[in-house]
Amino acid sequence: MAALSEFLSRLYTITIVFFCLLLLEALILFRSVTGTISNYNPTKRVISTTKYLQLIEEKNPTILYTDKLRQQSATECAVCLSEFSEGEYVRRLMKCKHTFHRDCLDKWLQQYLATCPLCRTKVLPDQIVADFHRLQDNQSINQYYYYDGSDEEMIFLLSALHGNGLHRIF
Numbered sequence: 001m002a003a004l005s006e007f008l009s010r011l012y013t014i015t016i017v018f019f020c021l022l023l024l025e026a027l028i029l030f031r032s033v034t035g036t037i038s039n040y041n042p043t044k045r046v047i048s049t050t051k052y053l054q055l056i057e058e059k060n061p062t063i064l065y066t067d068k069l070r071q072q073s074a075t076e077c078a079v080c081l082s083e084f085s086e087g088e089y090v091r092r093l094m095k096c097k098h099t100f101h102r103d104c105l106d107k108w109l110q111q112y113l114a115t116c117p118l119c120r121t122k123v124l125p126d127q128i129v130a131d132f133h134r135l136q137d138n139q140s141i142n143q144y145y146y147y148d149g150s151d152e153e154m155i156f157l158l159s160a161l162h163g164n165g166l167h168r169i170f
Contacts, residue, residue: 047131049110055128056091056109062102065090073097078118079104096121 047055063069065084073092076083077100084090089102098118100108108117110132114124 047128047135049132049135052110052128052132053106055124056106056114059124060091060093062089062091064088065099069099073099077101077104079108093121093123095123 065086065088067086069090069092070084077090078098079100082101084099084101090099091102091105092099093105093116096116096119098116100117105117109123114129115122
């Protein structure tokens with residue numbers, strides 16, 4: 001009799017876990033479908049990272065650092081604080097004439113407002129920067145709030161739903 005009671009108890013627990021998994025999958029599917037539809041707004045543009053970097057390149061082309069440029073501008077990058085070497089790729093901002101390593105400035109412009117790291121002169125128009133950061137925000141939200149299909153995340157979700165009794169099943 002005790003064995004039958006234990007069997008039914010485990011069967012009940014497995015049934016609850018199965019229905020929780022089914023419910024979670026349905027919620028994930030529903031959320032991904034409705035999230036895609038509700039987030040779509042044709043008036044809100046998004047700019048990919050590649051397009052954003054192309055716009056930076058168009059407005060402030062990459063140049064090679066030379067001795068002539070050394071005489072006209074600073075000798076070190078204000079972002080990474082290392083000295084420029086002859087033949088390195090740099091960007092000299094058109095408006096303020098400050099010079100930085102190309103990669104340092106590109107990272108700066110992607111992570112922060114699109115302004116010069118020294119004087120805060122705008123490098124790109126506000127609308128372009130807002131469109132780019134809208135895409136970045138959407139990607140970071142999707143990264144943290146959508147189930148990625150991993151077993152570890154599912155076990156965590158189930159243990160949160162079912163408490164500490166879940167470890168006896170597995």
